Amino acid sequence: MLSSASKRICLSIRSRILLPRAATIYPAIFQQTLFQSTLTNNAKQLADIDHGKIRIQRSENLKSLVPIKDLIFGRTFADHMLEIEWNANQGWLDPIIKPYGKISLEPSAMVFHYSFECFEGLKAYKDKDGNIRLFRPDMNMKRFKKSATRLTLPDFNGDELLKCLKKLIRLDERWIPAERGYSLYIRPAIIGTQESLGVGATTRALLFIICSPVGPYYKTGFDAVRLLATTDKVRAWPGGTGDAKIGGNYAPCVQTQIEAAKRGYHQNLWLFGAEDEITEVGTMNCFVLLKNEQGETELVTPPLNGTILAGVTRDSILSLARSWNEFKVSERKITMLEVVKAQEEGRLLEMFGAGTACIVSPIKEIHYHGRDFSIPLDPNDPSSNAGPATKRFADVLVGIQYGEIPHEWSVVVP
Amino acid sequence: MLSSASKRICLSIRSRILLPRAATIYPAIFQQTLFQSTLTNNAKQLADIDHGKIRIQRSENLKSLVPIKDLIFGRTFADHMLEIEWNANQGWLDPIIKPYGKISLEPSAMVFHYSFECFEGLKAYKDKDGNIRLFRPDMNMKRFKKSATRLTLPDFNGDELLKCLKKLIRLDERWIPAERGYSLYIRPAIIGTQESLGVGATTRALLFIICSPVGPYYKTGFDAVRLLATTDKVRAWPGGTGDAKIGGNYAPCVQTQIEAAKRGYHQNLWLFGAEDEITEVGTMNCFVLLKNEQGETELVTPPLNGTILAGVTRDSILSLARSWNEFKVSERKITMLEVVKAQEEGRLLEMFGAGTACIVSPIKEIHYHGRDFSIPLDPNDPSSNAGPATKRFADVLVGIQYGEIPHEWSVVVP
Numbered sequence: 083m084l085s086s087a088s089k090r091i092c093l094s095i096r097s098r099i100l101l102p103r104a105a106t107i108y109p110a111i112f113q114q115t116l117f118q119s120t121l122t123n124n125a126k127q128l129a130d131i132d133h134g135k136i137r138i139q140r141s142e143n144l145k146s147l148v149p150i151k152d153l154i155f156g157r158t159f160a161d162h163m164l165e166i167e168w169n170a171n172q173g174w175l176d177p178i179i180k181p182y183g184k185i186s187l188e189p190s191a192m193v194f195h196y197s198f199e200c201f202e203g204l205k206a207y208k209d210k211d212g213n214i215r216l217f218r219p220d221m222n223m224k225r226f227k228k229s230a231t232r233l234t235l236p237d238f239n240g241d242e243l244l245k246c247l248k249k250l251i252r253l254d255e256r257w258i259p260a261e262r263g264y265s266l267y268i269r270p271a272i273i274g275t276q277e278s279l280g281v282g283a284t285t286r287a288l289l290f291i292i293c294s295p296v297g298p299y300y301k302t303g304f305d306a307v308r309l310l311a312t313t314d315k316v317r318a319w320p321g322g323t324g325d326a327k328i329g330g331n332y333a334p335c336v337q338t339q340i341e342a343a344k345r346g347y348h349q350n351l352w353l354f355g356a357e358d359e360i361t362e363v364g365t366m367n368c369f370v371l372l373k374n375e376q377g378e379t380e381l382v383t384p385p386l387n388g389t390i391l392a393g394v395t396r397d398s399i400l401s402l403a404r405s406w407n408e409f410k411v412s413e414r415k416i417t418m419l420e421v422v423k424a425q426e427e428g429r430l431l432e433m434f435g436a437g438t439a440c441i442v443s444p445i446k447e448i449h450y451h452g453r454d455f456s457i458p459l460d461p462n463d464p465s466s467n468a469g470p471a472t473k474r475f476a477d478v479l480v481g482i483q484y485g486e487i488p489h490e491w492s493v494v495v496p
Numbered sequence: 497m498l499s500s501a502s503k504r505i506c507l508s509i510r511s512r513i514l515l516p517r518a519a520t521i522y523p524a525i526f527q528q529t530l531f532q533s534t535l536t537n538n539a540k541q542l543a544d545i546d547h548g549k550i551r552i553q554r555s556e557n558l559k560s561l562v563p564i565k566d567l568i569f570g571r572t573f574a575d576h577m578l579e580i581e582w583n584a585n586q587g588w589l590d591p592i593i594k595p596y597g598k599i600s601l602e603p604s605a606m607v608f609h610y611s612f613e614c615f616e617g618l619k620a621y622k623d624k625d626g627n628i629r630l631f632r633p634d635m636n637m638k639r640f641k642k643s644a645t646r647l648t649l650p651d652f653n654g655d656e657l658l659k660c661l662k663k664l665i666r667l668d669e670r671w672i673p674a675e676r677g678y679s680l681y682i683r684p685a686i687i688g689t690q691e692s693l694g695v696g697a698t699t700r701a702l703l704f705i706i707c708s709p710v711g712p713y714y715k716t717g718f719d720a721v722r723l724l725a726t727t728d729k730v731r732a733w734p735g736g737t738g739d740a741k742i743g744g745n746y747a748p749c750v751q752t753q754i755e756a757a758k759r760g761y762h763q764n765l766w767l768f769g770a771e772d773e774i775t776e777v778g779t780m781n782c783f784v785l786l787k788n789e790q791g792e793t794e795l796v797t798p799p800l801n802g803t804i805l806a807g808v809t810r811d812s813i814l815s816l817a818r819s820w821n822e823f824k825v826s827e828r829k830i831t832m833l834e835v836v837k838a839q840e841e842g843r844l845l846e847m848f849g850a851g852t853a854c855i856v857s858p859i860k861e862i863h864y865h866g867r868d869f870s871i872p873l874d875p876n877d878p879s880s881n882a883g884p885a886t887k888r889f890a891d892v893l894v895g896i897q898y899g900e901i902p903h904e905w906s907v908v909v910p
Contacts, residue, residue, distance in 0.1 A: 156604065156693025163603060185608070186598040189577060189706050190570065194599070194687055197611040197743030233747045234754060269693055273608055274747070279570025279683055279708060281779060283750055292603050294693060316735035321728060323748045329611030330744025333647045333688070334737045336610075336697055340648060365695060 128173025131166060131238045131289075133245035138253065141181035150259045153297045155439075156267065160254035160293040164246055168236045170285040177246045179253060182292065190277045192284050198274025199329040200229035203438050204394070205265040205296075206251050206495065208258045209485035214251060214495040217483045219244055221394045226270060229326040234283040235272050243270070247291055248495045254293055262484055263298035299440040304468040304476075306446035306459055307435070309363060310347035311418065312338050313451075317352040317362060317389075324361075324389035331391075332365070339364065349435075351448060354389060358418040358450075361389055366435030366443060367396040370416055371409075371471050373429040379409035381471070382416045395436040398491065399475050418450055425455050432469030433457045442476045444468035542587025545580060545652045545703075547659035552667065555595035564673050567711045569853075570681065574668035574707040578660055582650045584699040591660045593667060596706065604691045606698050612688025613743035614643035617852050618808070619679040619710075620665050620909065622672045623899035628665060628909040631897045633658055635808045639741060640684060646740040648697040649686050657684070661705055662909045668707055676898055677712035713854040718882040718890075720860035720873055721849070723777060724761035725832065726752050727865075731766040731776060731803075738775075738803035745805075746779070753778065763849075765862060768803060772832040772864075775803055780849030780857060781810040784830055785823075785885050787843040793823035795885070796830045809850040812905065813889050832864055839869050846883030847871045856890045858882035 141161045148158045163182045167175045192198045202222045207215045223240030231237055247268065251258070258266040270291045274284030299305075315338045318324020323331060342350040349364035360368050361384055374380045381403050386392050403411045424430040435443040444467060448455045460466035460473075468476070481487035485494075555575045562572045577596045581589045606612045616636045621629045637654030645651055661682065665672070672680040684705045688698030713719075729752045732738020737745060756764040763778035774782050775798055788794045795817050800806050817825045838844040849857040858881060862869045874880035874887075882890070895901035899908075 154694075157691070159604060182603070184600040185603050185605075186600040189596070189599050189685075189704050190573060190683075190708075191599075193608065194613055194685060195615055195683070195743055196746035197613060198747045199608055199611060201609055232751065234750045267693070269604075269609070271603075271608060277571070279681070280568075281746055281750065281753075283754060290603050294604075314735060316733060319730050319733035319736065321730035322733065322736075328744075328747070329609055330742075330748060332610035332695055333612045333742070334744060336648045336695065337646065339695075340697060 128170075129175070131174045131177065131242040131246065133177065133242045133249070135176040136246055136249060137176060137178045138249070139178065139180040140253075143181075147256065148295065150261060150264055150295070150297060153259075153264075153295055155296050156269075156294050158295055160257035160266070160295070162250060162254050163293075164250045164289075164291040166243075166246070166289040168287040168289065174236070174238060174289075179246075179250055185288070185290070187275055188277045190279055191273075191275050192278060193273040193275060195279060196274070196281060197328070197330045198233055198235060198284050198287070199271065200226065200233055200235060200327055201269060201271040201329070202226045202229075202327060204268050205438065205483075206258050206268060206293075207265045207483050207485075208260045211485070212260075213485060214255060214258060215483065215485050216248075216251075216493045216495060218394050218398065218491045219247070219493060221397065222270075225327060225392060225394075226272075229328050230272050232323060232326040233274075233328055235274060236287050238289070243289075250291055250293065251495055257293060257295050259295055259297075262480075265296060265483075267294045267296045268292075269294065299443070304444050304473075306444040306467045307348035307363075308346070308447040308454075309349055309351040309445055309449065310342040310345055311358070311448055311450040312342075312350040312352055313358065316354060318354075320388050322389070325386065325391060327391060335365070345449075347449060351450075353418060357415075360384055360416050360418065360421065362391070363435035363443070363445070366437035366440070367391065367393040369396075369399065369432075369434050369436060369442075370421060370430070371432040371469070372421075372424045373431065374410075374424075375429075379431070380412055381409055382412045382414060384416060385413040393437055395438055395441060395479070398479060399436055399442075402475065402478055421448075422450070422455060425457070430458060432459070432472050434468070434472045434475075436475075441479050442468075442472050444472045542584075543589070545588045545591065545656040545660065547591065547656045547663070549590040550660055550663060551590060551592045552663070553592065553594040554667075557595075561670065562709065564675060564678055564709070564711060567673075567678075567709055569710050570683075570708050572709055574671035574680070574709070576664060576668050577707075578664045578703075578705040580657075580660070580703040582652075582701040582703065588650070588652060588703075593660075593664055599702070599704070601689055602691045604693055605687075605689050606692060607687040607689060609693060610688070610695055611742070611744045612647055612649060612698050612701075613685065614640065614647055614649060614741055615683060615685040615743070616640045616643075616741060618682050619852060619897075620672050620682060620707075621679045621897050621899075622674045625899070626674075627899060628669060628672060629897065629899050630662075630665075630907045630909060632808050632812065632905045633661070633907060635811065636684075639806060639808075640686075643740040643742050644686050646737060647688075647742055649688060650701050652703070657703075664705055664707065665909055671707060671709050673709055673711075677894075679710060679897075681708045681710045682706075683708065713857070718858050718887075720858040720871075720881045721762035722760070722861040722868075723763055723765040723859055723863065724756040724759055725772070725862055725864040726756075726764040726766055727772065730768060733768070734802055736803070739800065739805060741805060749779075759863075761863060765864075767832060771829075774798055774830050774832065774835065776805070777849035777857070777859070780851035780854070781805065781807040783810075783813065783846075783848050783850060783856075784835060784844070785846040785883070786835075786838045787845065788824075788838075789843075793845070794826055795823055796826045796828060798830060799827040807851055809852055809855060809893070812893060813850055813856075816889065816892055835862075836864065836869060839871070845872060846886050848882070848886045848889075850889075855893050856882075856886050858886045 276284040276286045433445040482489040690698040690700040766775045847859040896903040
């Protein structure tokens, strides 16, 4: 007979956007899966996020703003944070905006042991008319939901969460630097908070959003990076979690980052498989512009095959390039062999990383199998730190983000 | 030029057992790796864990013991916990044993975002003479150090930590149930606590140990489990973290657990690669006893190739089997094809999972590619729920753990 622990499995059906879950599934290894007919008996509508129920508890001690020249990424935080608790019986409780402050959890909280944690990263910009703008925040909500679902964390209504997020940004508006290039980095996260060492879906979770004013990565122009191609460690695998923005994808990569830094490279280039397919650059998506063997100019980025994060900047660059219709645009496998061959034959035009943090990051060198391969920057300007296409993507994206180029991607926060 | 954020990289050299680290390595993607000659200038001896410096702050409100029949795995906790803080400037601070209670962290703490978290699991047993016993705790310390290092969390002296752990167990002795089969589950963990959204090695960490009284998995005999072979998701891969006991290995597996449960299976069998190699069973190591094609009786478990957790029970079973010298013992690749062929030819003898929680867990069925394959249990006793070898491993291990069979693996806590 199983112990009492093993007998406790109850499934609660969640509302249309909430997935079925085993509320207690430990020891899942051994439990006799007693589907106690709760599938129908306990079916009930769990509450979803409702921005109309938001409570606002203003900080009585507003902090001093940090001079923008002193900003370090992710170290300074605005006055308030958003919190929304969830539990398997009630669903999402009322959202609360409250003073930025500590989270207290029992040491048995599941987030400390089994990495029940996913997050997002987006930015709020202030345009020249003083409007607050977000860039494609619907994409972040969509990915956030996907990441949560992958970890059996609770799903939610992304439109409602976005409305809550906008209220928070509006309240902490003074933390959005007005200078072009600066922005307020927004970090939504969901963590599993059930107090249990059992491995299974959490019955309690906390969604929170914190905001951090950040500066531009490149204060004057670009700084092209040198990469160390990584062949001994692998970031993601088919059937794994490389396409979800979850905590567990990050800590394991730091050892490799440090190894690259120790060898004098800015970042590593993640490869995959026997053919050394290019996947990501550090924590960015990767783009290659080349003249292919058919003589066509082609912009290539690896496909969303499960091992690549579906970057918002990645998607935006692909959309822009397709709308320009000036060169072939491909989401396809690209190997180091292809890059090296193109480089050796003078067909490699530009390479860059792409992500929310930097928009684009030009690549000037890759160390691979004992050799340093130079990646071209601007052939017409030897002093330039970025190729013309790389610069163009950055210019257009920044223009859209700050509302200088009208585009539906830029959303004004009311 | 890079922003100030990108310029901050300082390396502090740690003492003999502490690895070099980049204390601040964000935005690592872009930073110009300025090795500010801190490698030599800032070299200093960081403090290691010292059990002699332990401070004990006893709880003034001891909790009531929970009746052992009501114990649910990992839900009840003893009165005290151990905490040891670490920072990159000082190393490990003095250990403190204090009343079990909450951990308060800023929402920007790295553990909430990037899964800087690793842990261990071991048990304290009470023998018939009232002694407290641990089972091979040195193996847990060794693996804990390895897991921490993999995530660039701080390394430490395992012997000193074990001495601290023993003090905690001794203080909370009344939480170790005296009944055979019951024990106190001990959970050491290290989390990264630096308040920063930058991805890089944490400059602050917290090591803690909590203890939870637990019951046996099988109150009367065994319960053999039915497995769903998983082919669409992958637990671990070469160059990943499958051999480290880190949080990030767990949350991503729960979706698959739930899928198996929904289909009526107790747990899933993790396969890997084009040949469907057997890797782990749920969160356990996997053993197959068969008559091989050469007619030899052979106990097979997958090798420690980086994708398998180096289980203490796994190692103990291999050692026992080798000392018995009654059949061939192999750490080698074993595919589903081999298992299915052996099953169809009547050569499959037994299969079981192995781990600290259950010791061994007999397997009676595997669903694979649309078919249910029966796994033999005891051919001489149709009513038995476990094969004779499976039972023998369990009996001997339990005998050692409770001090009934004298063995160096069982360590009495002074």
